[in-house]
Amino acid sequence: MSDAHIHDLVDHFFRHQSAKLAAVLTRVFGLQNLELVEDVVQSALVEALEVWKIRGVPENPAAWMYRVARNKALDVIRRQQVADRFGPEWVLWRETTSGPAQIDRLFLANEIADSQLRMIFACCHPQLPEESQISLALKTLCGFSTAEIARALLTTETNAKKRVARAKRKFLDKEVEFEVPAGDALKARLDSVHSVLYLLFNEGYSSLHPDELIRRDLCAEAMRLCLFLFNHPASRNPETPALLALMLLHAARFDARLDESSNILLLEEQDRTRWNREIIAQGVYYLNESASGSRVSRYHLEAAIAAEHSLAPTFPGTNWRAILTLYDDLIRIYPSPIHELNRAIALAQIAGSDAGITAIRGIRDLDSLDDYHLLHATLGEFHRRAGRLDEARRCFLRSMECTVSLSEQRLLERKLHNCDALAESMRGE
Amino acid sequence: MNDFMFLFRGGRTEAPASPEAMQTQMQKWRAWMQKLREQGKYISGEPLESGGKVLRSPNKVITDGPFAEGKEVVGGFFLVRAETLEQATDMAKECPIFETGGSVEVRKVQVMNP
Numbered sequence: 414m415s416d417a418h419i420h421d422l423v424d425h426f427f428r429h430q431s432a433k434l435a436a437v438l439t440r441v442f443g444l445q446n447l448e449l450v451e452d453v454v455q456s457a458l459v460e461a462l463e464v465w466k467i468r469g470v471p472e473n474p475a476a477w478m479y480r481v482a483r484n485k486a487l488d489v490i491r492r493q494q495v496a497d498r499f500g501p502e503w504v505l506w507r508e509t510t511s512g513p514a515q516i517d518r519l520f521l522a523n524e525i526a527d528s529q530l531r532m533i534f535a536c537c538h539p540q541l542p543e544e545s546q547i548s549l550a551l552k553t554l555c556g557f558s559t560a561e562i563a564r565a566l567l568t569t570e571t572n573a574k575k576r577v578a579r580a581k582r583k584f585l586d587k588e589v590e591f592e593v594p595a596g597d598a599l600k601a602r603l604d605s606v607h608s609v610l611y612l613l614f615n616e617g618y619s620s621l622h623p624d625e626l627i628r629r630d631l632c633a634e635a636m637r638l639c640l641f642l643f644n645h646p647a648s649r650n651p652e653t654p655a656l657l658a659l660m661l662l663h664a665a666r667f668d669a670r671l672d673e674s675s676n677i678l679l680l681e682e683q684d685r686t687r688w689n690r691e692i693i694a695q696g697v698y699y700l701n702e703s704a705s706g707s708r709v710s711r712y713h714l715e716a717a718i719a720a721e722h723s724l725a726p727t728f729p730g731t732n733w734r735a736i737l738t739l740y741d742d743l744i745r746i747y748p749s750p751i752h753e754l755n756r757a758i759a760l761a762q763i764a765g766s767d768a769g770i771t772a773i774r775g776i777r778d779l780d781s782l783d784d785y786h787l788l789h790a791t792l793g794e795f796h797r798r799a800g801r802l803d804e805a806r807r808c809f810l811r812s813m814e815c816t817v818s819l820s821e822q823r824l825l826e827r828k829l830h831n832c833d834a835l836a837e838s839m840r841g842e
Numbered sequence: 843m844n845d846f847m848f849l850f851r852g853g854r855t856e857a858p859a860s861p862e863a864m865q866t867q868m869q870k871w872r873a874w875m876q877k878l879r880e881q882g883k884y885i886s887g888e889p890l891e892s893g894g895k896v897l898r899s900p901n902k903v904i905t906d907g908p909f910a911e912g913k914e915v916v917g918g919f920f921l922v923r924a925e926t927l928e929q930a931t932d933m934a935k936e937c938p939i940f941e942t943g944g945s946v947e948v949r950k951v952q953v954m955n956p
Contacts (some may be wrong), residue, residue, distance in 0.1 A: 427862065455858055458861060458864055587946065712927075
């Protein structure tokens with residue numbers, strides 16, 4: 414193995430190959446046989462590992478793995494054809510199996526990409542139970558094991574398994590087709606793909622997962638799939654680059670959000686030199702790419718807000734008016750109490766904290782945020798700025814009741830402590 | 843310098859293994875092989891398929907084999923270069939196979955003209 418192809422075995426090579434192989438082999442065996450597909454993929458991966466660890470990684474590891482997978486698939490078909498002579502299921506198999514030449518064709522680069530796209534649409538199908546979608550995406554599109562899914566989503570392995578199984582039952586019942594939707598259906602189906610990818614990203618970005626590496630992994634996977642969508646002509650619409658821009662503009666600031674002791678740093682406290690300028694530039698690039706067509710989506714607006722923050726030289730130097738307008742637009746097309754809360758924060762930067770509080774009180778469906786720790790933390794902050802320290806304390810304490818995250822707790826303790834110190838100094842005067 | 847053979851027994855990946863765990867294992871083998879190569883100690887290596895045939899005397903009876911238990915089956919070998927058996931054994935100590943429950947047998951290749 415020479416240095417030249419040392420890079421062939423990039424990070425997560427096995428993971429991503431397993432996802433690719435699963436997509437290709439599902440073309441052969443059908444979605445209803447996803448379990449069988451996974452077994453074939455698994456045995457191809459094991460064979461690659463067992464041979465490579467002793468002989469070294471071949472020149473083109475991906476092509477090598479495709480060959481192994483192809484042969485294993487043909488073995489299954491041959492075995493099954495023998496069984497067919499005796500078993501009653503042969504009709505089903507005759508329909509789903511194809512000859513070696515057809516299988517070879519599926520391993521051409523454009524066909525692999527097409528299979529991957531079909532798999533993305535299948536895994537993000539609106540027919541699937543919502544809580545299964547991310548688990549299934551991680552398993553089938555990203556090559557995670559159920560143990561890894563459980564770790565990533567902070568749940569038990571049994572739970573993760575159940576979620577995946579529930580989705581697979583829909584495949585078994587043939588409620589989901591393995592096709593790239595066309596025409597009018599495409600738009601609606603892309604919407605659900607986008608929203609699953611957005612959820613996946615948020616799972617990594619805003620979850621308060623103790624394991625930083627896993628969270629980065631989730632964000633990276635969401636961005637990888639989004640970039641894949643963008644690069645595939647069949648799935649490219651202006652919302653795809655908008656979503657990608659949104660992810661990049663957040664990911665660029667990933668490192669700056671925590672200090673060395675994993676304490677949360679607020680936007681105004683973050684060291685902006687730690688923001689990744691290269692990723693911000695990429696985000697801006699895709700945001701520009703998204704500026705076509707007539708429909709402005711929530712991703713466009715959220716990405717534009719993220720861009721305002723990312724490009725602001727300092728916290729006070731942020732263009733809060735632009736952000737406020739963007740939130741107004743966002744709430745108009747995608748009403749959400751959380752967006753209204755964020756709008757109130759922007760408004761308070763312009764019109765003062767009392768205006769912020771009034772805006773919060775006016776949030777439609779405010780009750781739904783009652784257990785949302787950031788609502789109370791924001792109110793606390795507004796009261797503190799207005800000098801109502803007792804009120805602020807009450808809000809911060811309420812906020813602490815609403816979050817189990819240690820870093821959030823520490824941040825709130827810090828805020829409480831500030832309140833106390835402020836009260837102390839006021840008494841001193 | 844003398845030639846030695848490392849016989850790898852067992853330690854094969856049991857399905858289902860996560861792709862990420864497989865990749866981690868692969869990286870460790872790569873790193874180990876790379877190190878031996880850089881030191882000029884690695885000569886060659888071949889993996890062996892698990893099934894085969896065994897012929898036995900006196901009538902060369904052919905059976906499917908090998909019959910050893912999974913953990914005893916030779917899965918492959920390295921040919922390496924070292925001064926002494928002790929040195930070769932030390933090299934084998936760093937083999938990642940131990941993490942997956944396998945073993946390494948270190949044997950000196952017999953020299954024709956000592």
